[in-house]
Amino acid sequence: xxxxxxxLKSILIPIILGGIVGIIxxxxxxxxxxxxxxxxxxxxxxxxxxxxxxxxxxxxxGILESNSLTSLDIxxxxxxxxxxxxxxxxxxxxxKWRLFSFIWILLLAALVIIMIxxxxxxxxxxxxxxxxxxxxxxxxxxxxxxxxxxxR
Numbered sequence: 001x002x003x004x005x006x007x008l009k010s011i012l013i014p015i016i017l018g019g020i021v022g023i024i025x026x027x028x029x030x031x032x033x034x035x036x037x038x039x040x041x042x043x044x045x046x047x048x049x050x051x052x053x054x055x056x057x058x059x060x061x062g063i064l065e066s067n068s069l070t071s072l073d074i075x076x077x078x079x080x081x082x083x084x085x086x087x088x089x090x091x092x093x094x095x096k097w098r099l100f101s102f103i104w105i106l107l108l109a110a111l112v113i114i115m116i117x118x119x120x121x122x123x124x125x126x127x128x129x130x131x132x133x134x135x136x137x138x139x140x141x142x143x144x145x146x147x148x149x150x151x152r
Contacts, residue, residue: 002066003062003066006062006065006066007058007059007062007066009062010058010059010061010062010065011054011055011058011059011062012058013058013082014054014057014058014082015051015054015055015058017082017086018050018051018054018086020086021086021089021090022047022050022089024089024090024094025089025090025093025094028093028094028096029043029093030093030096031043031093034147034150034151035147035150035151036147036150037142037143037146037147037150038146039139039142039143040143040146049136052132053132053133053136056129056130056132056133057082057129057130057133059129060119060125060126060127060129060130061078061119061126063123063125063126063129064119064122064123064126067123069122069123069126073118074118074119074122077111077114077115077118078115080111081108081111081112081115084104084107084108084111085108087104088101088104088105088108091104092144098144098147098148098151098152099148101144101148102141102144102145102148105137105140105141105144106141108137109134109137109138109141112130112133112134112137113134115130116130116131116134
């Protein structure tokens, strides 16, 4: 039962944070009016992908938490990347700081890579569960820069 609580908490934190950010940015969403780069998915794809990624993030962190493998550096990198992730959406969609958002998402990518390495060293599966996240962040980086260049 303790592990179930740990996993629920670990999964719900990123999902709730993502949901709050989604509600905030939905009022400012201009994705459908932007000139889109090659490979830009339709807008309905994003909440589906992010929900899956948040679940994987939560499971990954939950593995460490349930096995008493978390530490200050693990907690710091995990929650820092969540905050940087949430702020990216605000910068890109609400403030429309497209170039700054690109620099910010590169910071996010660096943090996610560090997180993957730290998680992997503690538990292989925990680290591997984050691979779809970094792949999506790198794809989002391409989209971010492309949106900036096409819509300035």
